[in-house]
Amino acid sequence: MHTLATAPATGRTWIDLDDFQSFIDAGGMVEPGDDMPGEYRDEVFRFIEFHANSELMGGLTERDWIPHAPGLRLKQIFLAKTQDEIGHAHLLYMVAADMGVKTRTEMLEDLFAGRSRFHNVFHYQAVTWADQIAIAYLVDAAAFASQRAVFAECTYGPYKRVLKRIVAEEGFHMRHGEEMLLRLATGTDTQRSMFQEALDRWWWPAVQLFGPDSDPDDPLLRWKIKSQRNEDLRAAYVQKYVPLLHGYGFTIPDPELHQDDDGTWHAGPIDWEPLKATMRMGGPDSKRRIDTAARNWADTAWVREALDRRGAGT
Amino acid sequence: MNVYEVFLKKPGRDEFRHAGSLEAPDPEMALMYARESYNRRGEGAEMWLVDRADVLVADEADLDVNTDKPHRHNDGSLVAARRRDRREGVGGDE
Numbered sequence: 001m002h003t004l005a006t007a008p009a010t011g012r013t014w015i016d017l018d019d020f021q022s023f024i025d026a027g028g029m030v031e032p033g034d035d036m037p038g039e040y041r042d043e044v045f046r047f048i049e050f051h052a053n054s055e056l057m058g059g060l061t062e063r064d065w066i067p068h069a070p071g072l073r074l075k076q077i078f079l080a081k082t083q084d085e086i087g088h089a090h091l092l093y094m095v096a097a098d099m100g101v102k103t104r105t106e107m108l109e110d111l112f113a114g115r116s117r118f119h120n121v122f123h124y125q126a127v128t129w130a131d132q133i134a135i136a137y138l139v140d141a142a143a144f145a146s147q148r149a150v151f152a153e154c155t156y157g158p159y160k161r162v163l164k165r166i167v168a169e170e171g172f173h174m175r176h177g178e179e180m181l182l183r184l185a186t187g188t189d190t191q192r193s194m195f196q197e198a199l200d201r202w203w204w205p206a207v208q209l210f211g212p213d214s215d216p217d218d219p220l221l222r223w224k225i226k227s228q229r230n231e232d233l234r235a236a237y238v239q240k241y242v243p244l245l246h247g248y249g250f251t252i253p254d255p256e257l258h259q260d261d262d263g264t265w266h267a268g269p270i271d272w273e274p275l276k277a278t279m280r281m282g283g284p285d286s287k288r289r290i291d292t293a294a295r296n297w298a299d300t301a302w303v304r305e306a307l308d309r310r311g312a313g314t
Numbered sequence: 315m316n317v318y319e320v321f322l323k324k325p326g327r328d329e330f331r332h333a334g335s336l337e338a339p340d341p342e343m344a345l346m347y348a349r350e351s352y353n354r355r356g357e358g359a360e361m362w363l364v365d366r367a368d369v370l371v372a373d374e375a376d377l378d379v380n381t382d383k384p385h386r387h388n389d390g391s392l393v394a395a396r397r398r399d400r401r402e403g404v405g406g407d408e
Contacts, residue, residue: 001370001371001372001373001376002370002371002373003366003367003368003369003370003371004319004366004367004369004371005317005365005366005367005369006367033371083350083354084354087350087351087354090336090347090351091334091351094317094334094335094336094337095334098335104337158334161332161334162334165333165334165352165357169354169355307315307338307339307343308315308339310339310340310343311315311316311338311339311340312339
């Protein structure tokens with residue numbers, strides 16, 4: 001017998017990676033107490049850390065727009081969404097920390113020092129309120145589709161369980177996003193052209209969020225963390241959002257976008273250099289974003305100190 | 315900082331379910347974090363928080379003692395087989 005706070009004496013073990021693969025293929029779920037293969041631990045940890053970082057950076061971006069949101073209702077919505085996103089980061093950092101690779105503080109320090117990655121879309125600047133709506137609708141939709149594809153299988157138990165609640169909350173965000181788009185799309189000419197300009201800036205980053213085509217032997221697919229290949233998710237996204245944006249009367253900034261005889265939409269060739277630049281922290285707004293997040297962390301040190309003192313009873 | 319495990323219960327007959335965990339310096343802050351992280355939209359009508367260090371976990375050896383007692387179960391297969399045979403008219407009783 002032990003407690004949940006101490007490492008278990010016995011967890012499930014596997015002789016080798018083939019044995020582990022058979023367990024995964026038979027529908028097995030991995031739990032924190034298991035003696036999982038090092039490769040699985042490292043890859044899954046990195047994936048969850050990336051997801052947590054992205055939620056946190058996304059939440060901080062959204063926070064910046066609370067004062068600029070037009071009207072009380074939109075301010076309240078953005079406040080709630082920001083809280084949700086920061087909350088998702090909290091849940092994911094707890095799950096990641098329990099994998100025993102890095103502590104939560106180490107993950108945050110790596111993020112704010114520019115040592116660990118987050119989604120490409122949070123390396124760009126939102127110029128106008130319409131950009132923020134493009135993010136709330138198009139970018140969130142891309143992130144939502146990729147999260148749902150992870151939730152669909154996800155062999156790491158604690159991650160799957162928090163994804164369930166994250167996916168539910170992202171569903172509310174999508175509805176807010178489409179309603180905000182509807183209001184701009186049916187608004188004045190200025191509002192429509194504002195959104196068209198935002199779409200011109202955000203379409204490609206959103207499409208690139210899914211990443212380049214999956215490696216034929218992507219371990220995250222093999223271990224059923226991801227359930228779909230990047231190119232399939234990307235194709236489904238284009239197929240869904242092109243007609244939707246056309247329906248609102250907007251133009252997709254892709255001259256080679258075309259439709260098959262069977263009605264399927266295909267994006268033109270994708271330049272992956274912008275995505276690669278964001279992964280090197282060399283995106284158009286990477287430095288400012290990371291600096292802002294780091295400053296926020298430094299500015300809130302007094303809260304953490306006060307909590308520590310409170311915990312210590314002094 | 316302590317790690318707390320959060321449990322939520324919906325109204326009605328459902329049992330308490332594990333919702334996740336959080337880090338907090340004391341019980342009062344833990345309750346606030348739990349409410350803001352796990353019960354944002356009324357997901358539970360009741361909530362329990364337990365310090366992770368107070369959750370006892372049974373090892374395999376603690377549970378093994380019951381795995382060799384199939385007589386505590388009855389899968390009803392014998393009776394089901396007889397019913398099936400009679401339905402299909404292969405039973406010889408009547």
